[in-house]
Amino acid sequence: MAYDSSAVIESRVDAPPDQVWFALTDAAALTVWYWPAAMQPRAFSEPVVGGRFGIEAGDMGFAGEYRELDPPRRLVQSWRWAGDDRDSRVTIELTPSGDGTGLRIVHDEVDDDTAAMYRAGWESCLTRLPAYLAATPNAGSR
Incomplete structure (x- = not known):
């Protein structure tokens, strides 16, 4: 099986890069926007190079x-879905965009079918991110 496909998702949110970075790397934040609250997700995150992160809800998780961490501009992480036998890679780039932030997510080192699944998953997650950001305007502020 060839693992040379990728899911590429581009989006923009109305929040500064520091706030978006916080949403991407804070365990409590991930439980709010990553999966629907009804799934009662649990997360952990140690945002240092070599640190671990993950989230699970019921029998699903990763x-x-x-x-790599370059706050609040770029993060690269390995990714393994529960039950998979190999890692993939996620690269997230944040760029200032007016009063907001542009996001570019590349989930690669996967096959075609998995890329399509991850693309749909990321798009679903990103639909919940703006509400989290609007509700927590000071998250990630220094």
Whole structure:
């Protein structure tokens, strides 16, 4: 099986990069926007290079390791869905965009079918992110 496909998702949110970075790397934040609250997700995150992160809800979940961190601009992490036998890679780039932030997510080192599944998953997650950001305007502020 060829693992040379990728899911590429581009989006923009009305929040500054520091706040979006916080939403992407804070365990409590991930439980609010990543999966629907009805699924009662649990998360952990140690946002340092080599630190682990993950989220689970019922029998679904994923975990990985932070490989690169350049707050609040870029993060690269390994990614393994529960039950998979190999890691994939997620690269998230944040760029200032007016009063908001542009996001570019590349989930690669996967096959075609998995890329399509991850694309749909990321798009679903990103539909909940704006509400979280609007409700927590000071999250990630220094």
